[in-house]
Amino acid sequence: MQRKRVVYLRQGLFTVLSAFLMGYLLDYAQLTSISYSAQMVFKDNLPVYLITVVLLLIVYWGLYGLTNHFFVSTMIFYVFFGIYGLADHLKVQYRSEPILPSDLMFLGNIKELLSMVKFGLIVWVVAIILVLAALCFVLEKQYSNNFLHFKPISRFLLVLLMVLSLGSFYTSSREGTFNHFVLNKAGYSDFAANINWSANSNGPLLTFLTNMHIDVMNKPTDYNKTTMQRIVTNIVTKQMKLIRIVLIIIYKNRP
Numbered sequence: 001m002q003r004k005r006v007v008y009l010r011q012g013l014f015t016v017l018s019a020f021l022m023g024y025l026l027d028y029a030q031l032t033s034i035s036y037s038a039q040m041v042f043k044d045n046l047p048v049y050l051i052t053v054v055l056l057l058i059v060y061w062g063l064y065g066l067t068n069h070f071f072v073s074t075m076i077f078y079v080f081f082g083i084y085g086l087a088d089h090l091k092v093q094y095r096s097e098p099i100l101p102s103d104l105m106f107l108g109n110i111k112e113l114l115s116m117v118k119f120g121l122i123v124w125v126v127a128i129i130l131v132l133a134a135l136c137f138v139l140e141k142q143y144s145n146n147f148l149h150f151k152p153i154s155r156f157l158l159v160l161l162m163v164l165s166l167g168s169f170y171t172s173s174r175e176g177t178f179n180h181f182v183l184n185k186a187g188y189s190d191f192a193a194n195i196n197w198s199a200n201s202n203g204p205l206l207t208f209l210t211n212m213h214i215d216v217m218n219k220p221t222d223y224n225k226t227t228m229q230r231i232v233t234n235i236v237t238k239q240m241k242l243i244r245i246v247l248i249i250i251y252k253n254r255p
Contacts, residue, residue: 007148008147011070011147016057018056018060018077019054019056019057019060022056022077023056023203023205024037024038024041025082025085026084026085026088026203026204027041027049027203028085029088029092029204030089030098030200032089032093040200040203045187045201047186047187048186048187048188048206051182051183051206052205055205056205059162060073060077061158061162062161063077065150065157065158065162066158066159068155070147071136071139071143071144071147072140075132075133079129079132084099084204086125088204091103097195098195098196098204099204099208100208100211101208101212166209169209169210169212170212172210172212173190188202188210189201195211
């Protein structure tokens with residue numbers, strides 16, 4: 001029993017360290033500078049970085065709850081965010097902006113998307129994924145019984161926490177919401193004029209999540225179809241009156 005507790009403790013510590021490491025690597029993918037990344041992460045924007053770490057940790061444990069296999073969830077975590085970081089780096093390099101939710105529509109045309117990436121890089125990524133998958137298979141077969149396995153209710157709660165945590169960012173741009181309050185307190189800087197500045201300061205993951213939905217303007221209380229039709233009718237009526245006045249003036253001043 002004592003040995004299992006030690007193993008579980010090591011598992012938990014590994015996931016926490018992985019979240020810290022991946023948070024830094026995502027910032028590095030965005031900034032492509034070790035010193036600048038360290039300054040932004042550990043000095044200028046530490047609270048924002050810690051929010052990213054917490055989110056990554058929630059995703060990690062959500063994947064663990066989903067698969068109920070430690071090595072499988074670990075491989076998915078590193079592969080997914082590794083590819084995400086690489087894609088963000090490439091987009092910053094070629095387009096000077098991070099990965100945004102609007103870019104997800106390109107996933108419907110994978111062939112065209114891959115044509116923008118060098119073939120050698122694709123080969124390396126596929127090779128790394130295959131190696132990790134093989135390593136994952138061996139480790140699961142060898143050590144899986146010694147690692148933590150969740151009961152159905154615990155798995156459900158972990159996955160639910162992940163979904164709710166990520167989904168809550170849909171309203172993060174609205175004042176008064178919990179996410180908006182936390183991000184403001186942490187020092188989140190929203191550079192609307194330059195989305196790349198925002199990603200440089202806040203990290204690409206938070207920038208992606210906070211742009212899932214943006215309220216361009218507050219909806220007026222009386223905004224509805226009837227009101228819009230009344231406004232259009234008033235405008236048309238006034239325009240017709242103006243045209244009538246102009247025509248009368250022209251008629252009276254004819255040669």
